[in-house]
Amino acid sequence: MTATTHPEFGHDTEALEVARAFAERIRGKTILVTGANPKGIGFATLQAFASQSPAHLILASRTPSKIQETINILKSQFPNVDYRPLTLDLSSQRTVRAAAAELLSWSDVPTVDIVVNNAAVMNLPERTINEDGLEMQFATNHIGHFLFTNLIMPKIIKAAEKNPKGATRIINVTSLSPISGHDIRWSDITFEKRNKDLPENEQPNYAMHKAWGEIDPEEKSYLPLEGYNQSKIANVLFSIALNKKLYEKYGILSFSCHPGIIETELSRDAPPSIMEAIGRMKEKALYQTKTQGAGAATSLVIALDPKLEAPESKDGKDNLGVYFADCQISDKASIWATSSEGAERLWKMSEGMVKEKFDW
Secondary structure (H helix, E strand, O other): OOOOOOOOOOOOOOHHHHHHHOHHHOOOOEEEEEOOOOOOHHHHHHHHHHOOOOOEEEEEEOOHHHHHHHHHHHHHHOOOOEEEEEEOOOOOHHHHHHHHHHHHHOOOOOOOOEEEEOOOOOOOOOOOEOOOOOEHHHHHHHHHHHHHHHHOHHHHHHHHHHOOOOOEEEEEEOOOHHHHOOOOOOOOOOOOOOHHHOOHHHOOOHHHHHHOOOOOHHHOOOOHHHHHHHHHHHHHHHHHHHHHHHHHHHOEEEEEEEOOEEOOOHHHHOOHHHHHHHHHHHHOOOOOEEOHHHHHHHHHHHHHOOOOOOOEEEOOEEEEOOEEEOOEEOOOOOOOOOOHHHHHHHHHHHHHHHOOOOOO
C-alpha cells in the first residue's frame, strides 16, 4: 500500500518545509507550474520549488504582467534559478496549442520533470461558453490542462527516461469537489438541461448548493459552483487516466490534491449570494483557512515524496492513493471521482473536445 514519508505533515505544514524535506528531488530538475498569480497558491508552490535550486522553473500563466511580478519576487529571494515565463491561457485551445509549441521549441529545456496543473477559475456567475463551444470552468480547469499536458508529453516522457520510476510526475490540483460533488454531467456537459431532468447520478448535490446560497437549484440548469465541481472532479479522473496510460510504460505518476481553503483571488468572480453564504459559514467556524504556503504544501508532497506509488484498489475503493488532502492520502473522494471507468470515459470525451487523440 502506498504511503507518505512524513505522516506528521498536516493541515498547517508549509510548502517550504516540504521542499526542504525533499530537496534532492528538486535540485537540478525542470518544473512547470500553471497559475503564477503572486496572490495565489501557485506563487507559494513556485516559491517552495525555487528554494531548493531547480535547473529551470517554468511559470505558465495567462497574464504576462503577473508572471513577471512573480519572477521579480522570486529572483529577489532565489536569484540563481532560471525562471522561464510562458503565456498560457487555458480557456482557449488555440492559445494552449501556441504555448505548448513554444515550450517544445526551447532546445535548452529538453525535459520537464514535474508538472503542477494549478491554475483555475471558480464560480463564474453566468453560464459562459468559450470559443471552443465549452462551458468556461470545464474548459479552463480541465480541458486546457488536458490538452496542454498531452501536447508537452514528449518532454515529460524524455524526463522519465532518465529519472527513477515514479519520480516524473503530473500533479492536478483539485478541491473538495471530489468529496462533495456528484458524477460528471455526461449527458449535459454544457449545462443546457434543467438539473432535475438529468439522470439521478448526474444531478448536483442539492443540499450543498443550498448551503452555498442557491435557491431552487433543481429548477436551474447552470449553477456557478456546479461548473467548478465538474471541472475539479475531472482533475482527479485525469490523474487516474494518466496513471493507467503512463506508469507501467514510462514510470510517470499522477496525483491530485485538495489544497485546503485559502483566501486567494480564486472566488473573485463569485456572485454575491455565494460570497454571503461563505461569510455565514466562516462566522460559524464551519471551515478553517490556511496560509498560501500551507495551501501549496500538499502539491509539494505529491510532486516529490519518493515513497508514493501508483494508486490501487483496496477495501472496495477504486484508485485509493490518487487523492490527497492536508499532505496525506484521503479516502474520502466519491466513487464517481475515483472511477477507472469514468476516467477512461472522460479521456475519450476530452479527446473529442480537443479533436485530437493521445495514445501513450
